[in-house]
Amino acid sequence: MASAAALVLTGCERKPPDVALSVQSDGDFPIFTPAELSVPTGAHVKLTFHHAGTILSQTHNWILVKPGMAEAVDMDGMDAGEQSNWLKKDDPRVIAATPLIEKGASVTIEFTAPAPGDYPYICTTPGHSEDMHGILHVTRN
Numbered sequence: 001m002a003s004a005a006a007l008v009l010t011g012c013e014r015k016p017p018d019v020a021l022s023v024q025s026d027g028d029f030p031i032f033t034p035a036e037l038s039v040p041t042g043a044h045v046k047l048t049f050h051h052a053g054t055i056l057s058q059t060h061n062w063i064l065v066k067p068g069m070a071e072a073v074d075m076d077g078m079d080a081g082e083q084s085n086w087l088k089k090d091d092p093r094v095i096a097a098t099p100l101i102e103k104g105a106s107v108t109i110e111f112t113a114p115a116p117g118d119y120p121y122i123c124t125t126p127g128h129s130e131d132m133h134g135i136l137h138v139t140r141n
């Protein structure tokens, strides 16, 4: 694995960029804003997620999944329960995940942008993903 990574790096003239992204709930509505984000492949991403609610006390998370996997991850998360962040443990379909946060809170996570493609993000609090979803567009460098 290490040698493969070194080959990729030497074949690329540019160092992967650091990219800061922000996403939040639409106030008390279980909707992500923005619903679309974009980042170049290989970037070192620092994503800050903010729960902008002030009234309702339901918690939210931000879960980035492989293409086509949002529904399955959401379903399995429901079985896993709230104490597990509404996520199946060590789910290989999950690329990045924040913990559940309360209204008014923010959390920052770091991850490496995956291969180019369109990756869904959802909140796995039961009943939220139908409206609380978006797409991370991972572009070629």
Ligand SMILES: [Cu+2]
Residues within 6 Å of the ligand: 030, 059, 060, 061, 123, 124, 125, 128, 132
């Ligand atoms: Cu939510």
